[in-house]
Amino acid sequence: MLDRVLRFFITLFLAIAGGALLDLASPVLTMYVGTEILKMEMGIVRITMGSLICILLGAVLGGLIGFLASPYFIRCLKRFSAWVEQQLGKMPIHDVIAGAIGLAIGLIIANLLGYSFAKIPIVGDYIPVIFSIVFGYLGITITIKKRQELTGLFDFVPRFMKDFAKMKEMRAGASQAPAETAKAVAPKAEDKAYKLLDTSVIIDGRIADICDTGFIEGTMLIPVFVLEELQHIADSSDVLKRTRGRRGLDILQRIRQSTKVKVEITNVDFDDIAEVDSKLVRLGQQVGGKIITNDYNLNKVAQLRGVEVLNINELSNAVKPVVIPGETMHVTIVKAGKEPGQGVAYLDDGTMIVVENGYHHMNESITVEVTSALQTAAGRMIFAKPAR
Numbered sequence: 001m002l003d004r005v006l007r008f009f010i011t012l013f014l015a016i017a018g019g020a021l022l023d024l025a026s027p028v029l030t031m032y033v034g035t036e037i038l039k040m041e042m043g044i045v046r047i048t049m050g051s052l053i054c055i056l057l058g059a060v061l062g063g064l065i066g067f068l069a070s071p072y073f074i075r076c077l078k079r080f081s082a083w084v085e086q087q088l089g090k091m092p093i094h095d096v097i098a099g100a101i102g103l104a105i106g107l108i109i110a111n112l113l114g115y116s117f118a119k120i121p122i123v124g125d126y127i128p129v130i131f132s133i134v135f136g137y138l139g140i141t142i143t144i145k146k147r148q149e150l151t152g153l154f155d156f157v158p159r160f161m162k163d164f165a166k167m168k169e170m171r172a173g174a175s176q177a178p179a180e181t182a183k184a185v186a187p188k189a190e191d192k193a194y195k196l197l198d199t200s201v202i203i204d205g206r207i208a209d210i211c212d213t214g215f216i217e218g219t220m221l222i223p224v225f226v227l228e229e230l231q232h233i234a235d236s237s238d239v240l241k242r243t244r245g246r247r248g249l250d251i252l253q254r255i256r257q258s259t260k261v262k263v264e265i266t267n268v269d270f271d272d273i274a275e276v277d278s279k280l281v282r283l284g285q286q287v288g289g290k291i292i293t294n295d296y297n298l299n300k301v302a303q304l305r306g307v308e309v310l311n312i313n314e315l316s317n318a319v320k321p322v323v324i325p326g327e328t329m330h331v332t333i334v335k336a337g338k339e340p341g342q343g344v345a346y347l348d349d350g351t352m353i354v355v356e357n358g359y360h361h362m363n364e365s366i367t368v369e370v371t372s373a374l375q376t377a378a379g380r381m382i383f384a385k386p387a388r
Helices: 002-025 049-090 093-117 127-145 147-153 156-174 178-185 199-204 206-213 224-234 239-257 276-287 296-304 312-318
Strands: 194-197 219-223 262-266 290-293 309-311 328-332 343-346 352-355 365-376 379-386
Touching (some): 002 049, 093 127, 127 147, 194 276, 199 206, 199 224, 199 290, 206 312, 219 276, 224 262, 224 276, 276 290, 290 296, 296 309, 309 312, 328 343, 328 352, 352 365
Parallel strands (some): 194 290, 219 262, 290 309, 352 379
Antiparallel strands (some): 343 352, 365 379
16 A cells, blocks of 8 residues: 555656656747636736647656656665664664754754855855755764763753652651651661672773663762772873773763762771771671672672672673583684693683693684583683584
8 A cells, every 4th residue: 555655656746847847848849839828917827838738748758757667766765764774773762862852953053054044146045955964964973972971961850850859758748747757768778779889890891881771770889998099090100000090980980970870979988997898898788788899809708798799790691692512613722721732712702712622723713512611700611622
């Protein structure tokens, strides 16, 4: 049904275009060789027999071409629609919304500027079209790239509404049971579901991507002693440490600008404790929060002291594809293993593969068969042997 409708409109459009073009392109036939057919009050419009013949002939030719060529145009239109749908499907919904808003803003600006330049002779009619293309493209590009910064400008609105709702609730309940209400709405650490970040996981950087996905709930609590350690690393004379410290500070700034999680900085410190990890465990005990880390030793110490830990490496291992003994894969042996005859290869995600008798295939790409896999909080290791 849709194909028939499209074919009808394509045929109609080409028929009208054909009649108009043939009428303009045939001045010989449009000479006054007939009698006047139509008159109007303000003037006389003469449609001659030659002009009428041109219009009818052009309409017939255009309609015939449109009818025959419409299946090709419909196929092209469907391919284009499928391509647009595929590209939009790859984009996150917030990018699509941001692009649509940017396009609207760009077209509004183009319309305002185009109206100012429309009175220029000759080129005035084409300037609005150029402005619409340029500013529409700029609007889409800028809003998608600066989406996080633009949403950060309006981040205060939901927080203001939330605080306003809390104040209204407190005032409504104060007249009935002041003491009971004060106890119910008093902020509790358990209610906020604190997540404490340690230095290693901040420098690692993956926590920012996890926050952007929305999988982390509650409030990110960043102690001041962790910030001081990051600043100390960023000010180090060692180039590698300085780069890692500055990366950590950039990751923190990115997390604070994210709209998916709430971030708080606490000035709580423990002067009687020297180690940052021990301070973090003590703070986790006080607020009843969970420590997010990728430090294997901190993971064990926190668990022994009754503090829950969210290990980034465990999360990373959990979402990696599971390998089954007997499965084959194609790898490149890059170095020797610890045991005689062993070779070591790596997958794209950094997983180490220990290949039995792989030393003889050093710097070669071979097919191996998985024999077993060892997965711990420190990472995952796959054992394999050359496939027969």
